[in-house]
Amino acid sequence: MLDRVAIVTGGARGIGLGIAKMLFAKGHHLAIWDRDEEVLGTLSKTLNAGADRLLLQVVDVTNKAAIKEATDAITDHWSAPDILVNNAGITRDKRIINMTEEDWDIVLDVNLKSMFLCCKAVIPGMVNGNFGRIVNISSRAWLGGFGQVNYSASKGGAVSLTRTLAIELAREGITVNAVAPGIVDTPLLQNYSTEQRELLKKSVPTGRIGRVEDIARTVGFLADEENSYVTGQLIYVCGGRSLSNPSI
Ligand code: NDP
Numbered sequence: 001m002l003d004r005v006a007i008v009t010g011g012a013r014g015i016g017l018g019i020a021k022m023l024f025a026k027g028h029h030l031a032i033w034d035r036d037e038e039v040l041g042t043l044s045k046t047l048n049a050g051a052d053r054l055l056l057q058v059v060d061v062t063n064k065a066a067i068k069e070a071t072d073a074i075t076d077h078w079s080a081p082d083i084l085v086n087n088a089g090i091t092r093d094k095r096i097i098n099m100t101e102e103d104w105d106i107v108l109d110v111n112l113k114s115m116f117l118c119c120k121a122v123i124p125g126m127v128n129g130n131f132g133r134i135v136n137i138s139s140r141a142w143l144g145g146f147g148q149v150n151y152s153a154s155k156g157g158a159v160s161l162t163r164t165l166a167i168e169l170a171r172e173g174i175t176v177n178a179v180a181p182g183i184v185d186t187p188l189l190q191n192y193s194t195e196q197r198e199l200l201k202k203s204v205p206t207g208r209i210g211r212v213e214d215i216a217r218t219v220g221f222l223a224d225e226e227n228s229y230v231t232g233q234l235i236y237v238c239g240g241r242s243l244s245n246p247s248i
Helices: 014-025 037-041 064-077 101-129 149-172 194-202 212-223
Strands: 005-009 029-034 054-058 083-086 132-137 174-181 234-237
Touching (some): 005 014, 054 064, 149 174
């Protein structure tokens, strides 16, 4: 297997960090983008990595100029990125009655517009190299979730963006797929009470909360060099939760 140049957005913690660890373990050159400079600074130790295969870049994925600057730096340092995992995402859950325009805009900007901006930055290089793997992190919540009109719309948008880009780029060696996690044990979830976690667990058919490794494994499959015939697909990694109709 060739080593490739990969970017993971929002890779400083949670699912993104799990994906970063997986891609790094596969031997790829890896750029991790996140907003938090302090946490980013600890990642060389976490990944047990020297600078030769790891770039830690402070990038806000809503900032077009920062995305371009970071992409150019990767290209100068190694070569144009071959793998992009659009993982950065946030929630601002509220019923629509309380949701502000700002809540809508920020969630759509971070979760969806960022995918457009990051794809725009890397696709020309992928087209030149006639190879690319783009994996977008959607969510089971794209099916709908109480108090998540902004989040569901952003994650549904991610599915549509994935399908459309897959059609546009299929002849250029570039696959574009999406992964829809269910409930995953990340710092986000650790804020929940034991009672709330138990309730969530009960809503998962397999009876357990997902692990970041569950998501990372699926991203690894979609990002694989050999995997050139799966494109435009959404893979649920949610313990079967997409099959039921959870009320929470
Ligand atoms: P976390 O909040 O644990 O991590 C998200 C990371 O993204 C953080 O490091 C965060 O940095 C970073 N980030 C947020 N906004 C930006 C930005 N504008 N620019 C760059 N980095 C940013 O989230 P998870 O790991 O739980 O989620 C990862 C993805 O998976 C998201 O897209 C989420 O929607 C999706 N998902 C998660 C599920 C779950 O149960 N956890 C379920 C379904 C989908 P900072 O600390 O600065 O905010």
